[in-house]
Amino acid sequence: EPEVTQTPSHQVTQMGQEVILRCVPISNHLYFYWYRQILGQKVEFLVSFYNNEISEKSEIFDDQFSVERPDGSNFTLKIRSTKLEDSAMYFCASSELAGVNEQFFGPGTRLTVL
Amino acid sequence: DQQVKQNSPSLSVQEGRISILNCDYTNSMFDYFLWYKKYPAEGPTFLISISSIKDKNEDGRFTVFLNKSAKHLSLHIVPSQPGDSAVYFCAASKAAGNKLTFGGGTRVLVKP
Numbered sequence: 001e002p003e004v005t006q007t008p009s010h011q012v013t014q015m016g017q018e019v020i021l022r023c024v025p026i027s028n029h030l031y032f033y034w035y036r037q038i039l040g041q042k043v044e045f046l047v048s049f050y051n052n053e054i055s056e057k058s059e060i061f062d063d064q065f066s067v068e069r070p071d072g073s074n075f076t077l078k079i080r081s082t083k084l085e086d087s088a089m090y091f092c093a094s095s096e097l098a099g100v101n102e103q104f105f106g107p108g109t110r111l112t113v114l
Numbered sequence: 115d116q117q118v119k120q121n122s123p124s125l126s127v128q129e130g131r132i133s134i135l136n137c138d139y140t141n142s143m144f145d146y147f148l149w150y151k152k153y154p155a156e157g158p159t160f161l162i163s164i165s166s167i168k169d170k171n172e173d174g175r176f177t178v179f180l181n182k183s184a185k186h187l188s189l190h191i192v193p194s195q196p197g198d199s200a201v202y203f204c205a206a207s208k209a210a211g212n213k214l215t216f217g218g219g220t221r222v223l224v225k226p
Contacts, residue, residue, distance in 0.1 A: 004157070006157075031211050033213065033214075035214075042216050042217070042218050042219075043158065043203065043205075043214075043216040044216070045213040045214065045215070048211070048212070048213055050211065055211075056212065056213055058213075091157050091158070093157075095210075095211065101146040101148065101163060101165075101207060101209075101210040101211070102148065102160050102163055103148075103160070103214060104160060105150075105157035105158045105159070105160075106157050107155075107156050107157045108155075108156070108157050
């Protein structure tokens with residue numbers, strides 16, 4: 001069964017460093033998303049991406065964050081200068097088409113900022 | 115963001131019995147509702163969804179009920195199995211393709 005994959009599974013970085021989290025969505029999906037879950041808190045939306053542009057972003061997704069689909073398969077989230085409060089599980093998700101609402105999630109990347 | 119709430123942080127049920135998970139929402143613009151299951155160190159796994167034009171959707175052991183006037187939905191799992199032990203999240207969106215707004219989750223423990 002097709003699935004969303006994410007790498008790395010765990011990333012440890014120093015505060016102020018740049019990180020890139022990678023995702024390979026399901027191949028025929030057209031909508032892509034990033035969510036995060038800080039320990040003990042809700043899963044929260046960061047950004048959605050469709051047709052090679054951001055379709056929606058949350059207040060969390062400030063200038064330190066960016067997303068890219070550099071080729072036909074990868075979808076990346078970059079954090080330019082990490083802060084301690086960026087430590088969280090980051091989930092990539094994808095969905096198939098307009099009119100289909102189910103989003104399928106990857107296993108997540110645990111980001112630890114020291 | 116309290117637009118989607120799951121008021122029961124945990125639920126314990128005997129194997130073979132029914133598990134009922136509840137979810138309330140405040141935003142009347144929500145049109146789609148979904149339930150996800152999550153095991154530790156894994157991503158949420160889609161279980162079942164319902165659109166606002168329906169009041170019930172069934173898939174095997176899982177049934178979701180939607181009461182739009184009460185802004186309430188529930189997930190019934192019957193019969194419950196030990197492998198169902200996980201955290202269950204309710205989520206809502208305003209339209210297909212839109213972001214999901216999640217509840218805080220309910221941890222279910224199914225005892226053999």
